[in-house]
Amino acid sequence: MRLLPPAVQTAIHVATLARKAGLPIPPKVLAVLKAAADPWPPEWLLAPLPGDPIRVVELFAGPGGWSEGIAVVLGGRVDAVGVDLFADACATARAAGHRRICIDITTLDPEHPALRYVRGVIISPPCPSFSPAGKHSGREQANIDILCRVLAQTSEAGGFCTPEDCDYWCGEGCDDLEVCEELGYHDGYAPRSGLTWDDLRAQLAPLTDARIGLMAEVLIWAFGLQAGGAPLEFIAMEQSSRLPQQIIDDIRLELRGGEQTGEWYFAEHKILEASEFGLASRRERLFFLAARFGRTLPSPSDIPVTTMAEALGWGTGERINTRGVRPIDPATGRAKGGNEFSADKPSNCLTGKARTWKRVSDGQRLTTGEAGLLVGFRPSYPWQGSRTSAFQQAADVVSPVMAAAVLSAALGIPWKARVLDYEDQLYRLNDYLDVDDYDTVA
Incomplete structure (x- = not known):
């Protein structure tokens, strides 16, 4: 853990006393904290007080799917800060009341002193390199090998590799704790390898797609x-369902340790289909959860199916045109390439091109609010940016419903009743609720 300058330590002490007394932090002290914590919240330099919500970092946080899942669906008390490079997505999240830092994540230091009390990290790396809609460069073996070589060095870089797993030697029969500490051995782990996080990031330069x-x-x-001292309790991740098995296996292996007995032993992944959790659109994604104690990813059961028509308040029999007018196949009488689907079932998975979807009966296009509704957001959610940008955000986002289901075990909040209640208000009450009413019931 890195030592803070004396002036910052003094500021933390004064600010902590003010907080305990229920007083505001003096402006001069707050200025010192802001400078030291940048770009993170200045109060994150202070240790949490009893009753404070847990601190969570959301990386590649987007417009607020994970954030809404925690706060709105689960009703959890979490002090979360999201990081993303996409300005429109950050603007959307902020307009919805979620904190965002708009910056390139790879320029940040995970050992920043302001992160010493973080208890959860949520990560949703971009998936075009792995998904069917992309160019599949993430599935090329040469790229997988480069990535996995870096993954295999992360525990040693952080100082969380056991001596048995990494050729470090403290001397035969060594029982001198002071010597071991001087050499960097700690809590049963070998010394850090000496590689910095930026060193590891630099090794990724040969990849054909930086994503x-x-x-x-x-x-x-x-x-x-962890190396920075954070009492991390859970790690959650969302990625394309086509993420190569070698990558997910190497992530689990590194967290579990070579002997499969590491402190992150409880690490599992599962491919989950959003419509099976009651959402009005299909969306198959891989979710990963690692926790200090036994936690399991959710399995859907007894959850009502929501059709696109039900979600949007339409009658039955409607069809959606996704690709405009296309030549008719004389053998089937249907458009070539499959440019329509029925709204009497969950919609196709949204992509950025959903902005061109039309209702066949009248040519009406989806609104941004309707697109958000299909993926689990209230219709008044404040999407920012152009129509193209808003649809891309809705296509890329983690649904709040899926976020709630996945994080429920890590946060100790049962998910099913809350998800059903949220979806009931979102979908099955829209016949007699105005759009603005969702702000109060969602």
Whole structure:
């Protein structure tokens, strides 16, 4: 853990006394804290007081799917800060009341002193390199090998590799704790390898698509936060369902330790389909959860199916045109390429091109509010940016419903009743609620 300058330590002490007394932090003290904590909240330099919400970092946080899932669906008390580079997504999240830092995540230090009390990290790296809609460069073996070589070095870089797993030697029969400490041995772990997080990031330069390398941030931040002293309790991740098995296996192996007995032994992944959790659109994603204690990812059961028509308040029999007028196949009488689907079932998975979807009966296009509704946001959610940008945000986002279900175990909040209640208000009451009413019931 890095030592803070004396002036910052003094500011933390004064600010802590003010907080305990129920007083505001003096302006001059707050200025010192802001400078030291940048870009993180200045109050995060202070230790939490009893009753404070837990601190969570959201990386690649987007417009607020994880944030809404925690705060609105689960009703959890979490002090969360999200980080993302997409300005429109950050603007959307802020307009919805969620904190965002708009910056390149790879320029940040996971051992920043302001992160010493973070207890959860949520990571959703961009998935085009792995998804069917992308160019599949993330599935090329040469790129996988480069990424996995970096993943394999993260626990040693953070100082969380056992001596048995990494050729470090403290001397035969060594029982001198002071010598071991001087050499860097700690809590049963070998010394840090000496590689910095930026050193590891630099090794990803040969990748043919830089976005592939963002998967390394999962372990860079997991081990970096711990190395900085954070009492990390859970790590959650969302990614394309086509993420290569070798990558997910290497992430689990690094967290569990070579002997499979590491402190993150409880690490599992599962491919979950959003419509099976009651959402009005299909969306298959891989979710990963690692926790200090036994936690399991959710399984849907007895959850009503929501059709696109039900979600949007339409009658039955409507169809959606997704690709404009296309030639008719004489053998089937239907448009070639499959440019329509029925609204009497969950909609197709949204992509940025959903902005061109039309209702066949009248040519009406989806609104941004309707797109958000299909993926689990209230219709008044404040999407920012152009129509194209808003639809891309809705296509990329983690649904609040899925976020709630995945994080429920880590936060100790049962998910099913809350999800059903949220979806009831979101979808099945829209016949007699005005759009503004969702602000009070969602």
